Amino acid sequence: MRLYGTDVASRLLLGTAQYPSPAVLAEAVKSSGTGIITVSLRRETAEGSGAGFWDGLRDTGCRILPNTAGCHTVQEAVTTAHMARELFDTDWIKLEVIGHADTLQPDVFGLVEAARILSADGFKVFPYTTEDLVVGERLLEAGCELLMPWGAPIGSGQGLRNPDGLRAMRAHFAGVPLIVDAGIGRPSDATQAMELGMDAVLLNTAVAKAGDPAAMARAMALAVDAGRAGYLADPMERRDMAVPSTPVLGLAELNMTETA
Amino acid sequence: MITIAGAGLAGLACAYELAQRGAAVTLYERGDTPGGSSVARYAGGMLAPWCERESAEEEVITLGSRAVDWWEKVTTVHRRGTLVVAPSRDRAELTRFARRTSNHRAVAGAAIAELEPALAGRFAQGLLFEQEAHLDPRRALRDLVDKVRALGVEIRCGGPAPARVTLDCTGMAAPLPGLRPVRGEMAILHCPQVEIRRTLRLLHPRMPLYLVPRDEGLFMIGATMIESSSDRPVTLRSLAELLNAAYTLHPGLGEASVVETGAGLRPAFADNLPRLTEQDGTLYLNGLYRHGFLLAPAMAQQAADRLLPETSDEDHRECQTA
Numbered sequence: 001m002r003l004y005g006t007d008v009a010s011r012l013l014l015g016t017a018q019y020p021s022p023a024v025l026a027e028a029v030k031s032s033g034t035g036i037i038t039v040s041l042r043r044e045t046a047e048g049s050g051a052g053f054w055d056g057l058r059d060t061g062c063r064i065l066p067n068t069a070g071c072h073t074v075q076e077a078v079t080t081a082h083m084a085r086e087l088f089d090t091d092w093i094k095l096e097v098i099g100h101a102d103t104l105q106p107d108v109f110g111l112v113e114a115a116r117i118l119s120a121d122g123f124k125v126f127p128y129t130t131e132d133l134v135v136g137e138r139l140l141e142a143g144c145e146l147l148m149p150w151g152a153p154i155g156s157g158q159g160l161r162n163p164d165g166l167r168a169m170r171a172h173f174a175g176v177p178l179i180v181d182a183g184i185g186r187p188s189d190a191t192q193a194m195e196l197g198m199d200a201v202l203l204n205t206a207v208a209k210a211g212d213p214a215a216m217a218r219a220m221a222l223a224v225d226a227g228r229a230g231y232l233a234d235p236m237e238r239r240d241m242a243v244p245s246t247p248v249l250g251l252a253e254l255n256m257t258e259t260a
Numbered sequence: 261m262i263t264i265a266g267a268g269l270a271g272l273a274c275a276y277e278l279a280q281r282g283a284a285v286t287l288y289e290r291g292d293t294p295g296g297s298s299v300a301r302y303a304g305g306m307l308a309p310w311c312e313r314e315s316a317e318e319e320v321i322t323l324g325s326r327a328v329d330w331w332e333k334v335t336t337v338h339r340r341g342t343l344v345v346a347p348s349r350d351r352a353e354l355t356r357f358a359r360r361t362s363n364h365r366a367v368a369g370a371a372i373a374e375l376e377p378a379l380a381g382r383f384a385q386g387l388l389f390e391q392e393a394h395l396d397p398r399r400a401l402r403d404l405v406d407k408v409r410a411l412g413v414e415i416r417c418g419g420p421a422p423a424r425v426t427l428d429c430t431g432m433a434a435p436l437p438g439l440r441p442v443r444g445e446m447a448i449l450h451c452p453q454v455e456i457r458r459t460l461r462l463l464h465p466r467m468p469l470y471l472v473p474r475d476e477g478l479f480m481i482g483a484t485m486i487e488s489s490s491d492r493p494v495t496l497r498s499l500a501e502l503l504n505a506a507y508t509l510h511p512g513l514g515e516a517s518v519v520e521t522g523a524g525l526r527p528a529f530a531d532n533l534p535r536l537t538e539q540d541g542t543l544y545l546n547g548l549y550r551h552g553f554l555l556a557p558a559m560a561q562q563a564a565d566r567l568l569p570e571t572s573d574e575d576h577r578e579c580q581t582a
Contacts, residue, residue: 020315022440023531052440053487056530155465211360 001199003177004092004124004145006063010035011194012224013065013179014217015204022056024213029060032217037062038094038202040069041084054087065126067094072107074114081118093118094126094148094181094202104154104182108135112142119143128181131165133172140176147176148202151193152183155205159189163196170197187216187223194227195235261286262567264429265421268298269552270545271429272404273560276334279411281564281571286414288421294408295401299431299524300552302446304472304482305397306459307331307554308342310363310389319533320551323558328393330557335395335403338473340458342392343367343375345383347508353463354385364389378455378510394459394472397553427563428544431527436537436546441525443486444550445494447502451516452477462509469505478519481506485550494521526550534559536566543567 001008014034019025029037039057057064066084071077074097081093097114099107106128112135115125119142127139131149139147149169152158160166161183169178177200180193184203193201201224210216262278264271267289275285291297306312309324331337344364346354358364364387373380375388409415421430428434432441456479462469472480484498499521506513528549529535536559537544545563548555565572 021317021528021530021532026530049489050487051489056440209356 001177003126008035008063008200010221010224011200011228012190012221013038013200013202014207015202016040016057017069017204018208019213022053025208026056026060027214028207028217029062031214031221032207033221034217035062036065038065038067038204039084039088041066041080041087063092064088064090065092065094066090067128068096070098071096072098074110074117077110077114078117081114081123085123091122092124092126094128096128106130106150108132111135112138115139115144116142126179131162131169133169136169136173140173145177146179146199147173148179148181150182151180151189152185154182156183157185157206158183159185160192160196163192166193166196166198184220187219190220190223191227191230194224195230197231200224262427263288263422263425264427265425266429266431266433267291267294267405267415267417268429268431269295269300269303269401269404269556270431270548270559271427272401272408273556274427274429274545274563275408275413276404276411277557277560277564278567279408279413281568283564283568284412285408286416287408288419288425289415289417290420292418294405294415294417295398298401299444299526300397300401302444302482302522302524303397303550303552304446304459304470304480305395305400305553306342306392306470306472307337307394308389308392308459309554310361310392311342311344311461312551312554313362314357314360316551317531317533320554324551324554327554327557328391331395331400331553334407335400337393337395338458339391339393342389342394342459342461343372343379344387344389344461344463345372345379345385345509346463348384350464351385353465354387357463358387361387361389363391376456376458376460378512379460382510392459395553396474400553424540425542426567428542429546431546432525434527434544434546436539436544438529439527439546440487440529441489442528442549443484443488443490443523444482444526445484445486445498445502445523446480446482446521447494447499447518448474448520448522449479449481449506449513449516450477450519451479451513453515454479454510454512456510460509462505464505464508467501467505469502469509471506471509479506479513479516483550489525491523491525494523526552536562 012034013036015038068077068080077097097107097110125144128148152161178198179200180198181202190201207216262283262285264287267287307327309321312320367386367388369384460471529547532549534547
């Protein structure tokens with residue numbers, strides 16, 4: 001998978017918030033096999049410094065994708081992106097512009113505007129968006145080279161609320177990397193996303209809040225691999241009726257009459 | 261002579277443990293008063309190992325379950341348990357909390373009303389951790405200072421410690437690799453019209469809250485957990501979230517006076533567990549994180565075992581502290 005010209009081996013991206021401790025987080029990152037971890041940057045963090053925590057993240061050897069989590073306006077998101085670029089020395093930014101406090105639904109209007117500003121400024125934007133095709137087109141026009149549609153509201157663990165919408169996205173944006181971001185609760189959700197042809201999955205809470213985060217991280221990695229392999233293997237189509245898996249034609253002839 | 265740098269919670273607890281075992285101890289404190297600059301002043305004072313296990317390692321229980329007995333010899337401890345509740349729309353949080361913890365029992369609305377009449381009709385389900393307790397951190401620090409002095413420990417305030425000390429308990433000031441600050445913010449409310457007797461925890465995916473009753477209508481509410489080295493005053497966002505959560509717990513708290521807000525930096529290692537480490541001939545006790553009152557007793561005992569190995573026998577310890 002290539003994201004903004006960079007080859008990425010693992011199709012699982014992992015968030016770093018809400019873990020019981022940095023030690024547990026490091027273990028989860030390792031067992032997930034991920035190459036990209038997201039880091040939320042808050043103004044309050046940046047004003048002091050989260051250096052102690054960030055050192056631990058750098059030690060994982062993963063590429064860091066800072067995000068603008070918790071930003072509700074274009075200006076906040078743009079400012080946070082600039083702080084992130086300086087702090088982590090990367091032009092990658094996961095762009096979140098939150099429109100609604102309870103659903104954490106993206107404000108897609110602000111998102112497109114922020115994406116345009118940041119892309120023009122040299123950022124490589126990973127936009128957290130909905131499955132809306134028109135918004136997706138606008139984001140690509142704004143300079144994004146990939147899209148990150150939600151599966152369900154952030155942290156809800158509901159899985160894919162609109163698989164048909166994601167399928168339509170896959171069909172419409174052939175060749176554009178699509179990463180399902182948010183809403184994954186269980187490994188089967190990640191598999192389903194990958195079976196739909198998504199290029200990768202980004203998740204956080206499902207691992208961080210699991211009883212055993214490292215074990216769940218590994219389960220998610222396996223699930224992503226399984227879904228991807230299944231997609232590439234060109235799965236059969238669903239049918240309404242049964243089809244015997246043993247051919248009907250050419251059955252052994254059980255002739256009950258004496259042949260001798 | 262055992263010298264200790266830092267008369268915060270850790271330093272005082274170690275001095276107490278060592279002096280009880282007969283050692284001559286001198287404590288050095290940069291601040292003007294012992295305990296006066298300790299981040300423990302902003303603590304909740306919960307002795308809640310089973311609740312804490314939800315997001316901490318098993319050691320909070322193995323090391324923390326005897327803290328109540330230790331503190332009872334020092335200060336007033338309220339053995340009233342912890343009541344954990346969640347708003348109905350966050351019921352799943354309660355299910356998860358119950359699964360991740362032990363030593364609790366489920367309580368329904370009627371039982372909650374009996375335990376805390378002020379919460380009658382507000383929460384349909386909760387968890388009661390009967391063996392947990394709480395104390396008043398500032399009073400506990402003062403009482404610990406008195407106990408330590410009564411045992412003959414000298415406390416020298418207002419100046420630096422000698423270049424080399426036996427034991428370093430200076431928290432974030434200690435030069436230890438891997439030690440990081442975790443910012444916490446809290447507030448103290450005065451609300452005599454609401455009566456709550458035990459520690460309450462409100463589960464909420466965005467802003468989990470605990471409320472610890474103090475004397476005279478005071479309540480401590482906390483606390484944020486932010487990976488930051490900034491010790492600036494509480495932010496509006498954090499305070500708004502804390503106060504909103506308190507209001508969700510009981511609307512009567514809407515009339516409370518916010519008499520104090522505070523922010524402090526908890527020293528923590530990567531596993532969020534405290535550690536005794538030796539470096540250049542000095543023993544360091546650090547990394548108490550958000551478990552100062554819970555884990556300081558066990559860590560002080562371990563420090564004393566290291567410094568006075570001849571007293572480290574468990575039976576002997578029982579005699580000394582009995």
